[in-house]
Amino acid sequence: MLDLTEKLLQSHPIYNGRIIRVRRDEVLLPDGGHGLREVVDHPGGVGILALDDKGQVALVRQYRYAVGEHLWEIPAGKREKGEEPRITARRELHEEVGADAERWTDLGTLIASPGCYAERLYLYKAEGLTFTRQHLDEDEFLEVRFFPFEEVVEKCLNGQLQDAKTVAVVLKAKVLREKSGL
Structure with missing residues (x-):
């Protein structure tokens, strides 16, 4: 099975709210390139x-x-x-x-x-x-x-x-x- 995992390089907080937190992450892509991911963290x-x-x-x-x-x-x-x-x-x-x-x-x-x-x-x-x-x-x-x-x-x-x-x-x-x- 292919390893499609993206690895975190840097994380930049954008917003910290009462319920959610928003961050922009720079990731290492499976092919060695770099990508940006915007993530909304939530406690579930x-x-x-x-x-x-x-x-x-x-x-x-x-x-x-x-x-x-x-x-x-x-x-x-x-x-x-x-x-x-x-x-x-x-x-x-x-x-x-x-x-x-x-x-x-x-x-x-x-x-x-x-x-x-x-x-x-x-x-x-x-x-x-x-x-x-x-x-x-x-x-x-x-x-x-x-x-x-x-x-x-x-x-x-x-x-x-x-x-x-x-x-x-x-x-x-x-x-x-x-x-x-x-």
């Missing part, structure tokens, strides 16, 4: 496919400023420094949906845009939900609704749901469900 996050006792999926609707749209998405959030992804998932489900889950299934990881964005998302399925109340961050405003699983699958397929982590985890769960015969 989680996405949760939360299913209630009727098999309905919790989706949250919120305004996403970067794209200027209201989007329906699975509950999700940013990892705190050093926080284990499963702990983040439990925290985010509690904060956004006001729920705790009895059963957690690891559904793998997702790298949404590896060309420049260094964020890894850890995906989980949460079942056996019990409800309390939401604990939203002070700058977080969202609506929670439960939708039948097959309706959510259809929304992914017809483009009504466009959030990458939501589409990926829903379609992955659909395939896994079909493989297991459930």
